[in-house]
Each structure stands twice: as C-alpha cells, then as structure tokens.
Amino acid sequence: MALLITRHCINCDMCEPECPNQAISMGxxxxxxxxxxxxxxxGHYDTPTCQQVCPIDNTVVTDPDRIESRDRLWEKFVVLHHAS
Incomplete structure (x- = not known):
C-alpha cells in the first residue's frame, strides 16, 4: 500500500530527503x-522513513485507495532500483 500525506502536513521538509524512492515532492x-x-x-528499511521522521502524528498514513501487498511493494522496489 502506498502512503499518503494528510492535510496535517506542516511542510517541515523532513520527509522528502529521507525517501529512498524519491516518491515525495512538494504539491x-x-x-x-x-x-x-x-x-x-x-527493500530499504523495516519501516517507512517518512513516518519516522515526521514530527506530527497521523500525518503520513496508509492510503486507503492504494492497498498493496508486501509482495507488490517488493515488485515496485525491484522495478525502481534494478531495472536495466
């Protein structure tokens, strides 16, 4: 499942540089x-780094519209980082 940043975001700039997949950007x-x-x-860490570095609770949450299995997340990792 992909994650989602909620309206509670304070634009602290903590999450964007920590994302190993470059999936976070300013909207x-x-x-x-x-x-x-x-x-x-x-494929990188045990837990999402964006959730760990965010100073505001419940700002980075599971996107209910993007439920994906761990296997699917692994497949995305492989495509993103091992494509030749």
Missing amino acids: DAIYQIDAERCTECV
Whole structure:
C-alpha cells in the first residue's frame, strides 16, 4: 500500500530527503507521495522513513485507495532500483 500525506502536513521538509524512492515532492499546498514510487520503504528499511521522521502524528498514513501487498511493494522496489 502506498502512503499518503494528510492535510496535517506542516511542510517541515523532513520527509522528502529521507525517501529512498524519491516518491515525495512538494504539491500545491503540502508534500505529496507518488503512489507509483512508494514502496513503504520495502527493500530499504523495516519501516517507512517518512513516518519516522515526521514530527506530527497521523500525518503520513496508509492510503486507503492504494492497498498493496508486501509482495507488490517488493515488485515496485525491484522495478525502481534494478531495472536495466
């Protein structure tokens, strides 16, 4: 499942540089996560770094419209980082 940044985002700039998939960028008003690039850090870390570095609780949450299995997240990781 991809993650989603909610309206509680304060644009602190903590998450964007921590994303190993470069899935986070500034949107119109707050940061946003590209669901096609988000692997919830599968292949990199045990837990999503954006959730860990965010200073505001419940700002980075699971996107209910993008439920994906761990296997699917792994497949995205492989495509993003091992494509030749």
